[in-house]
Amino acid sequence: xxxxxxxxxxxxxxxxxxxxxxxxxxxxxxxxxxxxxxxxxxxxxxxxxxxxxxxxxxxxxxxxxxxxxxxxxxxxxxxxxxxxxxxxxxxxxxxxxxxxxxxxxxxxxxxxxxxxxxxxxxxxxxxxxxxxxxxxxxxxxxxxxxxxxxxxxxxxxxxxxxxxxxxxxxxxxxxxxxxxxxxxxxxxxxxxxxxxxxxxxxxxxxxxxxxxxxxxxxxxxxxxxxxxxxxxxxxxxxxxxxxxxxxxxxxxxxxxxxxxxxxxxxxxxxxxxxxxxxxxxxxxxxxxxxxxxxxxxxxxxxxxxxxxxxxxxxxx
Amino acid sequence: xxxxxxxxxxxxxxxxxxxxxxxxxxxxxxxxxxxxxxxxxxxxxxxxxxxxxxxxxxxxxxxxxxxxxxxxxxxxxxxxxxxxxxxxxxxxxxxxxxxxxxxxxxxxxxxxx
Numbered sequence: 540x541x542x543x544x545x546x547x548x549x550x551x552x553x554x555x556x557x558x559x560x561x562x563x564x565x566x567x568x569x570x571x572x573x574x575x576x577x578x579x580x581x582x583x584x585x586x587x588x589x590x591x592x593x594x595x596x597x598x599x600x601x602x603x604x605x606x607x608x609x610x611x612x613x614x615x616x617x618x619x620x621x622x623x624x625x626x627x628x629x630x631x632x633x634x635x636x637x638x639x640x641x642x643x644x645x646x647x648x649x650x651x652x653x654x655x656x657x658x659x660x661x662x663x664x665x666x667x668x669x670x671x672x673x674x675x676x677x678x679x680x681x682x683x684x685x686x687x688x689x690x691x692x693x694x695x696x697x698x699x700x701x702x703x704x705x706x707x708x709x710x711x712x713x714x715x716x717x718x719x720x721x722x723x724x725x726x727x728x729x730x731x732x733x734x735x736x737x738x739x740x741x742x743x744x745x746x747x748x749x750x751x752x753x754x755x756x757x758x759x760x761x762x763x764x765x766x767x768x769x770x771x772x773x774x775x776x777x778x779x780x781x782x783x784x785x786x787x788x789x790x791x792x793x794x795x796x797x798x799x800x801x802x803x804x805x806x807x808x809x810x811x812x813x814x815x816x817x818x819x820x821x822x823x824x825x826x827x828x829x830x831x832x833x834x835x836x837x838x839x840x841x842x843x844x845x846x847x848x849x850x851x852x853x854x855x
Numbered sequence: 856x857x858x859x860x861x862x863x864x865x866x867x868x869x870x871x872x873x874x875x876x877x878x879x880x881x882x883x884x885x886x887x888x889x890x891x892x893x894x895x896x897x898x899x900x901x902x903x904x905x906x907x908x909x910x911x912x913x914x915x916x917x918x919x920x921x922x923x924x925x926x927x928x929x930x931x932x933x934x935x936x937x938x939x940x941x942x943x944x945x946x947x948x949x950x951x952x953x954x955x956x957x958x959x960x961x962x963x964x965x966x967x968x
Contacts, residue, residue, distance in 0.1 A: 724965070725963070755957065765964045831950075833951040
């Protein structure tokens with residue numbers, strides 16, 4: 540676990556480490572609590588991975604896959620992740636759909652991305668419309684889930700955001716202080732923010748250094764998420780594909796937008812509109828009328844659109 | 856010999872209701888079209904009027920969307936706005952971010968790793 544101090548906002552202290560295939564960062568306002576915060580975050584992510592990973596053979600999600608067709612009792616965390624995924628699907632009219640597991644594997648993303656990118660490109664298997672979230676049957680009373688035979692789930696889009704929300708809430712409650720958690724750029728904050736709020740840079744890549752971001756915004760609560768089509772890519776045959784699938788085709792969504800960022804009441808709330816906007820493509824501005832999240836959209840030709848109160852960018 | 860429709864007969868009522876539906880639909884479409892048209896004109900003539908800030912940079916568009924009456928933005932190439940009732944800033948969007956001049960604590964974007 541390496542440490543790094545965030546600068547520019549007083550005495551903020553950050554800890555970053557690798558987890559769930561991305562970079563996890565926790566930022567606190569008291570350096571003395573940073574290690575405790577990082578430990579809590581690491582534990583939360585380990586629990587999430589054990590429950591929701593589609594890559595780990597020993598994950599609870601694999602038990603659901605192995606028993607497709609019959610109701611399976613699951614733990615509280617996986618049930619919450621499933622409920623959040625289905626809710627996101629309903630709110631986006633199916634643009635964010637957890638039943639894309641087979642489709643994204645067919646496109647080649649069937650292991651950690653490092654492994655996928657390292658092997659020789661192979662043409663994708665047959666692609667097509669996914670089964671659809673309506674076939675995921677959740678029974679809260681029994682805490683069971685039933686998926687159709689042959690269906691596999693991918694909770695990646697919403698589960699990472701949920702993990703950020705859960706970890707931020709737990710850390711803030713434990714420390715009795717404000718905290719920011721970032722999982723590869725999906726951000727959740729909880730507790731009292733620093734003066735001026737939590738400043739977050741917006742850039743094509745979450746790994747971009749602070750002086751190379753396109754815009755800096757501040758939030759005081761909830762979450763901020765970004766989805767991009769230009770990173771997290773790999774070769775499927777002779778073409779580059781990315782990880783955000785259009786459930787209607789089972790293929791990577793057309794890259795009309797290269798980067799969509801949004802704020803919301805939670806990181807989940809923000810994440811569902813950024814993912815959906817990528818899938819909606821040119822229809823996103825119309826569709827976003829049904830949401831209250833503030834959104835910034837960067838089109839492939841470089842044009843920037845701000846929706847629902849996202850602040851305009853300062854003139855260069 | 857066919858008889859004229861009686862004023863209160865079911866057939867007459869159905870005809871009248873059909874005409875009313877047609878007229879109402881046409882009026883709604885016209886109103887929605889006018890709203891979108893006005894929105895586009897406002898956005899075009901006052902590009903800073905519908906966003907949070909007043910200094911939109913080149914290549915930047917603000918689109919304030921609203922579900923109030925079902926009319927939404929025209930998202931055709933280059934058009935930016937949709938609603939004439941909202942004048943901007945972040946009011947109404949409770950989780951809208953604010954601009955910041957601080958060095959960011961973290962960066963949000965795509966995740967290559």
